């Protein structure tokens with residue numbers, strides 16, 4: 291899946307298209323305070339359920355930030371070329387709901403529709419997206435918003451392979467309802483963001499009767 295053979299750290303350019311760090315100042319009870327913040331894009335995420343085969347659809351991908359974090363917390367030297375024999379790429383692979391950043395002037399629903407097609411290969415009309423809820427991610431440093439949708443798909447709507455844009459290396463994986471439930475209770479063995487666990491739990495509570 292992943293074709294990565296060299297990893298190293300460099301300085302953050304001031305004009306990053308993805309993140310902007312800054313310091314916010316304010317007065318609290320007459321005392322000056324400050325908070326260091328990272329401005330990032332809002333995003334959308336979709337719980338996809340294939341009703342032809344009763345499977346939840348997820349994406350697996352290499353996440354550089356997760357990889358770096360695991361290497362660093364395992365005592366690896368992240369300031370020079372990371373030793374890929376000691377820290378294989380697979381430790382940075384996550385399982386997630388299909389998601390995307392809101393970085394163009396399109397509705398969140400339209401961006402979610404595009405991501406479902408791009409990453410998972412299902413062509414669904416926006417009306418089929420049910421808004422589940424929204425939440426704020428990483429409230430200590432970012433506070434950005436993610437809207438979560440739910441979408442049922444069928445095999446006949448699978449018009450492309452998925453896998454993301456040419457810059458992305460994404461694998462589409464399907465879990466049965468029981469496998470997804472088990473994933474929620476696995477403690478440390480799988481990298482996943484909170485939104486993935488939240489999405490599965492919402493699905494189990496709202497779409498599986500007598501769960």
Ligand SMILES: O=c1ccn([C@@H]2O[C@H](COP(=O)(O)OP(=O)(O)O[C@H]3O[C@H](CO)[C@@H](O)[C@H](O)[C@H]3O)[C@@H](O)[C@H]2O)c(=O)[nH]1
Pocket residue numbers: 308331332333334335386387389390391392427455457458483485
């Ligand atoms: O430093 C960066 C950051 C992003 N990208 C590219 O930007 C695109 C972003 O991908 P997209 O699918 O739009 O978003 P995700 O990376 O999947 O992230 C979304 O989904 C995650 C899982 O829910 C959330 O944690 C994030 O906040 C949310 O933006 C991809 O092509 C990346 O390759 C870069 O090249 N460099």
